[in-house]
Amino acid sequence: MSSRRILARSFAAQRVSAAPLSSPPPARILLAPFASPSLHRSFSASSSIGAVTAAQISPTSAGSAPPPPPPPPNSSKPRKSLLHGVLRISLLALKYLVAPVLLVIAGYASTRYAMAAVSAPAALHPAAPASPASTDPATPPALDVDTALLDIPLVRQLRADPAWIETRPHDRIPDAFREHNLTAGPLAGPRRLTVVPIMFSNETTNETVGVFHLGRDLCGHPGIVHGGMLATILDESLVFTAFPVLPSHVGVTASLSINYRAPAYADNFYALKGHVEKHEGRKAWVHGHIETIPTDGKPPVTVAEAELLVVEPKWAKSLPNFFTT
Structure with missing residues (x-):
């Protein structure tokens, strides 16, 4: 083992022993002996960014209260009464049943009157004078x-x-x-x-x-x-x-x-x-x-x-x- 690796490992052991027990060591220190300097720097940056992003996304980590639940649907909407339904059915019956029947009766009466007028001209017009x-x-x-x-x-x-x-x-x-x-x-x-x-x-x-x-x-x-x-x-x-x-x-x-x-x-x-x-x-x-x-x-x-x-x-x-x- 080279002297450079021995010095790096001893230096890392001193840092770990000096760190307080309440805070976990950074990932970059634990991986330092096993990674190259470039890999160490990239993983450290990714870990810190991921921590910040999770803190921003998680509402509990920022100390804010959870959003209130949506209000329940309004169950107090008044229902249509029976009288309203009967009135609606009556109007539909008047529109689609009674009105056509009245039109048919009116047409029949007018036709009968016209036929009576044609078949009985003497009652509607004065008689023409007799020809010489x-x-x-x-x-x-x-x-x-x-x-x-x-x-x-x-x-x-x-x-x-x-x-x-x-x-x-x-x-x-x-x-x-x-x-x-x-x-x-x-x-x-x-x-x-x-x-x-x-x-x-x-x-x-x-x-x-x-x-x-x-x-x-x-x-x-x-x-x-x-x-x-x-x-x-x-x-x-x-x-x-x-x-x-x-x-x-x-x-x-x-x-x-x-x-x-x-x-x-x-x-x-x-x-x-x-x-x-x-x-x-x-x-x-x-x-x-x-x-x-x-x-x-x-x-x-x-x-x-x-x-x-x-x-x-x-x-x-x-x-x-x-x-x-």
């Missing part, structure tokens, strides 16, 4: 209605005024085209447009007056003339009103606006009155309305009125013109 064609069954209806038409005071007044020109435009349509014309073919005949409508035109004031009879086969609701039929008469008659002011005396409907004012009862005579409000080149704006022809001295009632824009197309020369000469 029904006064004499032995007389042909068209001849009887035409005689009654010519006897209307408005027709007699216009026929006596030389400023008004009387025409029956449907009579000018050739037979080959008449059956394909809506108002002269399918809509003409007994219980429809019973007789050929009569038209009066005033070229000075650009006005027209037409008189026609609407039968019971032209109805929408029972006893009431269909609104589409009134629109057809307004369209066709007001275009006829615009023909004289157009360059080629022929035109087509560009727009039509209709307001329905009162029901038009079937099996009655009606008058159409129209006039040109303004015209510019190939365009003409026409206003007109359909009114009743009362026989009891009361004023006429407007059943529908319309605004019409008539345009002469660029291909107007290719259209046949049966209504003006």
